[in-house]
Amino acid sequence: MPTFSFLRRGDASSGVASGGALDQHDAESRDAQRRADRWLIAGTALMGTYVLGLAGLPLFLRGIWLQRRAQQAGLSVRPILVTLLGYLILIDAFLNSIGWVLDLFASHTLVTRVFFAGWGNFFDGGYWWHYNELWVGGSSAPGEKGWEVALILVVFPMRVAAAIAFLQMKRWGHQWLIVTCWFGVVIWVGYVANMTVYADVRFAGVVLPVIGWWLYDIFYISPFLAIPYLHTVNREIFSD
Template sequence: MATSLQPANDQLADDLDAQSGQLRRAEKWFFAGVIITGSVLVGPLGLPVLIYGIYQLRKISKLGRHAVRPWHVSVIGAFAIIDAAANFVGWSFCTFAARTGVGWSFLRDGYGFGFDGFYHVDYGSTFMINGVAGPGEQAFIFMAMFVLWPMRLCAAWAFLKMKRWGFRWMITTTWMLVLFWVGWTTNGLMYFDERFGAIGDPAFGYLGWWLFNSVYILGPVVMVPYLYTVNKELWSEE
C-alpha cells in the first residue's frame, strides 16, 4: 500500500513545490515594482514590473491556488507604499538637497516651472529648513516626513504581510493623511498669487497643480470606504 501511494505523494510534493516557486517569483516581481516605483526618480520604470507582479498574483489566485493575500490587498498596499515613499523621497530632496543640482533641477525647474510657481521663484530661499518661504509650508512637510510617512510605510508593509496591527494602522494613518492634506492644501492655497498668479505663473496653472497632486490627495480618501468595508478577518496574524 505504501509503495502504491508513493508516486501520488511525490507528484503532490512536486506540484506544491512548483506552486511555491510561482508564488515566490510573483512576490519578487511585485515587491520589486513597489520599491522601484516608490523611488520617484526612476518610478515610471517600476510600473511595468509592478503591474506584472500584480497580474501574476491575480492569476495564481484565480487558479484557486494559495496566495499570500487577496489581489485587492496587494493593490491597496502597493499604492500606500508608493504614495508614502514618493512623498518621503520628494520632500527629502526638498529639505536636504535644496542646494544641489538635483534638488534645484527637480523641484525648481521641474515641479516649480510646471505646476507650482512658488517653488520656481522662491525655492531654497530659507535658511537651513530649505523649501519655500511660505509660513507653515515646511512645518507641514517636516510633520509628514519625520512622522506621517514613516508610520504609513510601516503600516502598509504590515498590511501586505496580513498583520492585524498593519490593518489597524492603515486605518489610523489614512485618517491622518486626510487631516494632513486638508491642512496642507488650505495652507498652500493662501499664497495663490505666488503659486499660480502673475508672480509664479506655472506652465500648467492652477488646474495642473490639482492634477499633479490629486493622486496623493485623493488616494487616502478613496481608501477610507475600502478599509471600512473589507473583511478585516483576513488580517489574522498578530
C-alpha cells in the same frame, strides 16, 4: 497539523496523505506569493522614484498577473485587492517622502535646484519664491517646512510600516493603515487650505497655476480610496 474530523477511525493512511497534500499546497502557495512579490517589489521600488516610475509599471503588472494566475490555480495567496491597496499606498508614501526629503535635506544640490526650480516655474511658485533663503533651505513658501517635517518624520514612516504589515496580512497593519489613510485626509485638506491662503505666493507667475496644480494634486487622494475597503473588509482574514 490540523485535525481532519471527517476521517474514519483507524484511517491513518488517509490522514497522512491529506496532511501531505495540505503541506504541499501550503508550500506551493508560499512559493507563488514570493514569486509574485519579487516582481511587485521591484516594480514598486522603481515606481516609488520620480525618474524610473514608468519602468516599474510593467514589473508591477507582471507581479499582479502572477498572483492572479496562482489564485486561479486554487493556491492560497494574498487577496488581489489587498495586494493592490498595500503596494499602491506604499508607492504613495515613497513618492511623497522622496520629494519632500530632497527639498528639506538636499536643497543645495544642483539636480534638486534645477528640478524644483522647473517645478516651481511650471506648477507651484512656492518652489522658486525665495528658494534656499530660509535657514533650512529649499522652498520658502509659508507653511511648507512645517508640513515637510511632520510628514517625513511621522506620517510617511508610519504609512510605510503599516503597508508592509498589511501586505503580510497582519491585523495591526490593517489597523494602522486605517489611521494613516485618515491622516491622508487631514494632510490633503490642510495642504489645500495652505495653498489657497497663500495663493499669491504659489500661483503667481507660473505657467499652469491653479489648473496645473490640481492636475497633479488630484492623485494625492489615492489613499482615500482604500478607506471604504479598510472599514468594511472582514478583519478575520488578518492574523495577529
